Amino acid sequence: MSEPRLHSVTCASPAGLHRMAYWEWGEPDNDRVLLCVHGLTRTGRDFDALARRMAPHFRVVCPDVAGRGRSDRLREPAFYAVPQYVADMVTLLARLNPRQLAWVGTSMGGLVGMALGGSAALARRDPRPAPHRPGPALDDAGLRVDRMVINDVGPKMELAALGxxxxxxxxxxxxxxxxxAVAHTREVSAGFGPHTEAQWRELAAHTYVSDGRRWHKHYDLALARPFALPDPAGAVAGELLLWRCYEALDCPVLLVRGAESDLLSAATARQMLARNRRARLLEFAGVGHAPTFMQEDQLQAVSAFLLEP
Known part of the structure; x- marks a missing residue:
């Protein structure tokens, strides 16, 4: 199968309902699901190469997170944040009903994975009702991440990169x-590392859209608003919560880092290894933020991890 199927699921935010599109590869009745979640301004089609590799083994599902690609834009941009994305993924997983769930998250998608997987693990440890639970309040309801790839992100992110x-x-x-548009992609995404011209065109094809005259970014520009409203206290609380969720992950974790990354520092990666014994680290030389899983060495490493017994 060379092209994915396009579906959607209706999700809710405090501002109302919105539709989240997702791309599906592999057998539709396969209950082994690989959920791939992209970075801040990207789309689910970033994972085409990995999805083609893994489709014989998993039903591979690659959502366009709200505000990106084929998904609806949120009425209130303040909800472009990890808690809303976690809620949307829980809704999607209720639709998919996986028997086994593997997660690949790049940058923002890695934060969502940590928050969701860690919250589910904490819920399994403490069965009390959510109001009495000291950690994140996510009802387990059978939700379990069995294997996770966190691509070039951690609970602590470098401020210069965020800027x-x-x-x-x-x-x-x-x-x-x-x-x-391709030339601009090559310029602003230099951290992705060396790619062929065909690969640069593929990376641009799903993140720019034509109105018949010009090519525009295929995401809601209002994604920038949360960046324009700094909240130092909220940032500290968010980092502490992400560390708690990350430490709670009770599945094998592959930490992927571009050796030249300016978002995930080498020191933070080492700290992540120390704070979760089920994690291992894989670095790719000549790559910054973030590996795209389009190169053969990256595909081999990630697929080998996902297919381990």
Whole structure:
């Protein structure tokens, strides 16, 4: 199978209902599910190469997170945040009903995975009703992540990298041709490491959309608003909560890091190894933020981890 099926699921936020699109590869009745969640401004089609590799083994599901790609934009941009994304993934998983669940999360998708997987693990440890539970309140209801790949992100993120990302997220760029969009992708995504021209075109194809005249970013520019409203106290609380969720992960974890990453420091990666004994670290030389899982060495390493007994 060379192309995915496009589906959607209706999710809820405090501002109302929204539709989240997702791309599905492999046998639709396979109850071994691999859920792949993309980075801040990307789409589910970032995982095409990995999905093709894993489709004989899993039903591979790659959502366009709310505000990106084929999914609806949120009425209130303040909800473009990890708690809303976790809620949307719980809704999606209720639809998929996996017997086994593997997770691959790049950058933002890794944060969502840590929050969801760790919250479910904490819920299994403490069966008391959520109001009396000291940790994140997510009813387990059978939800369990069996294997997780966290791609170039951690509970602690470098402020300089966050500032760099915040500078371009809300820029209303438009290009007269797809070739210009590809060139811009190559420039702003230099951290992805070396790619062929065909790969750069593939990376641009699903993150820019044409209105018939010009090519525009295929996401809601209002994603930038949370970056424009810094909340130091909230950031500290969020980091502490992510560490708690990460430490609670009770499945094998593969930490992937671009050796030149400016978002996930080497020190934070070492700390992640120390704070969860089920984690192992894999670094790719010549890559920054973040590995794209398009190169053969990256595909081999991730697929080998996902297919371990």
């Amino acid at each position: 760099r990302i915040g500078l371009y997220v809300g820029q209303p760029l438009a290009f007269d041709s797809f070739e210009q």
